[in-house]
Amino acid sequence: MASLKTWVALSMTLAACSGGADMADPTPTSDAGTDAFRLPEIPALDDDAGAVDAPPPVDVPSVEDVPAAEDAPSPMDVPAAEDVPAAVDVPSTVDVPVSADVPVGSDVPVPTDSGAPCDEPPMCDAAPPTPSAIASWRHITTRITVALGSQRHRGRDLFLRQSDAQWGIARFTYGPADDDLVDEDVEVFLLRNCRTWERLGVARTTRDGDHPTIEGVVDNGGFVYFPIPASARLGVGRHRLRYVVRGDHTFADQYIEVLPDNAHVAVSDVDGTLTESETAEWLTVFGGASPAVNVGAPEALWALARRGYIIFYLTARPEWLTTRTHQWTRERGLPSGLVHTMMNLTGATGAPAFTFKRDELNALRTRLGHPVDYGFGNTDTDAQAYQAVGIPGSNAYYYRFTGDRRGGQLNNDYRTLVAPLSAGPRYCR
Numbered sequence: 001m002a003s004l005k006t007w008v009a010l011s012m013t014l015a016a017c018s019g020g021a022d023m024a025d026p027t028p029t030s031d032a033g034t035d036a037f038r039l040p041e042i043p044a045l046d047d048d049a050g051a052v053d054a055p056p057p058v059d060v061p062s063v064e065d066v067p068a069a070e071d072a073p074s075p076m077d078v079p080a081a082e083d084v085p086a087a088v089d090v091p092s093t094v095d096v097p098v099s100a101d102v103p104v105g106s107d108v109p110v111p112t113d114s115g116a117p118c119d120e121p122p123m124c125d126a127a128p129p130t131p132s133a134i135a136s137w138r139h140i141t142t143r144i145t146v147a148l149g150s151q152r153h154r155g156r157d158l159f160l161r162q163s164d165a166q167w168g169i170a171r172f173t174y175g176p177a178d179d180d181l182v183d184e185d186v187e188v189f190l191l192r193n194c195r196t197w198e199r200l201g202v203a204r205t206t207r208d209g210d211h212p213t214i215e216g217v218v219d220n221g222g223f224v225y226f227p228i229p230a231s232a233r234l235g236v237g238r239h240r241l242r243y244v245v246r247g248d249h250t251f252a253d254q255y256i257e258v259l260p261d262n263a264h265v266a267v268s269d270v271d272g273t274l275t276e277s278e279t280a281e282w283l284t285v286f287g288g289a290s291p292a293v294n295v296g297a298p299e300a301l302w303a304l305a306r307r308g309y310i311i312f313y314l315t316a317r318p319e320w321l322t323t324r325t326h327q328w329t330r331e332r333g334l335p336s337g338l339v340h341t342m343m344n345l346t347g348a349t350g351a352p353a354f355t356f357k358r359d360e361l362n363a364l365r366t367r368l369g370h371p372v373d374y375g376f377g378n379t380d381t382d383a384q385a386y387q388a389v390g391i392p393g394s395n396a397y398y399y400r401f402t403g404d405r406r407g408g409q410l411n412n413d414y415r416t417l418v419a420p421l422s423a424g425p426r427y428c429r
Contacts, residue, residue, distance in 0.1 A: 124240040146247075155168075185203070206223045274329075307424055308428045393406070
């Protein structure tokens, strides 16, 4: 879907300015923040035009060759490198109609002790691997795509049961219109258990519809769907995949959590729940500072992380803000966790945001065998979703939200939650 759409950036700026009057409200009671920021429909150009018969990069196997024995993973030394550059954020809040509750699954097992803290979740911050040398692009049209603007690559984080098929999934795009990187080679590395890098092989990015849907991710082009080889199968714990584009060494990261039998999860919204306001992150598009975190929020989530809960950041931001969301949680001292955004260019508000969160949490409940244990939010869509998926009202906290909390708790100050959360059930691995 490569195209010259540079006018999109101007339209985004004008649209954002039109919503500026609402940006100062730190305590919203609805989800009305992002409608002004939606992008227009964008015409597509023929990506095949101007293709050249350039030979493929040296030593780059095709996708079907990845699982071969010679691509078996091997530990490797890694140098230090810089982190992913920051992106920007989109708010997400408006009122939504009441939806029928989803039946609650089996009862959550009660632990037998509440002793010393568990090991902290891994940061997965080892220095990145050394990729192969930069290679020529396979298509001359790719040069147009990469000239449209900065990269917006992102992985799709996954929760997996031990018996599930294991896939690496990432998307590669450039510029404000999110133009796909099509039919280009990407080198794949694995940081097993967040400790040691291994090279898994090389994959090739897709055209629209090339690959069947995997883990709910529809192939809209620019994706890598990489089956983890049997020889490199992931064990229980957290793992990081890095995908390095052969043509320019830009990259995406994906985190996979293989769940233990006793896994328990706490979910949190991001905008307004953790950030200082619904629209604070969005202001960075105009060069503003990275938003502050609400006082006490890191300590409250760390209290749960140290009791063994896996932290899940679930936001209706657009897909291209996945990397930025990971970066912001690290910057603000929040515990490491998995991130899911909407799988679209604009994010969502209102009923679509509620449906997205409800469906994501129901899918996770199926894998866990019980509902998510704790929920943190600040809007009616959060309250509706958390009630619908069976999060107990006693464990659902809504930051300075004066609307209908649906049995959940008003949270005016995260600092008051630290002590009770620190004394709760313990689920160490």
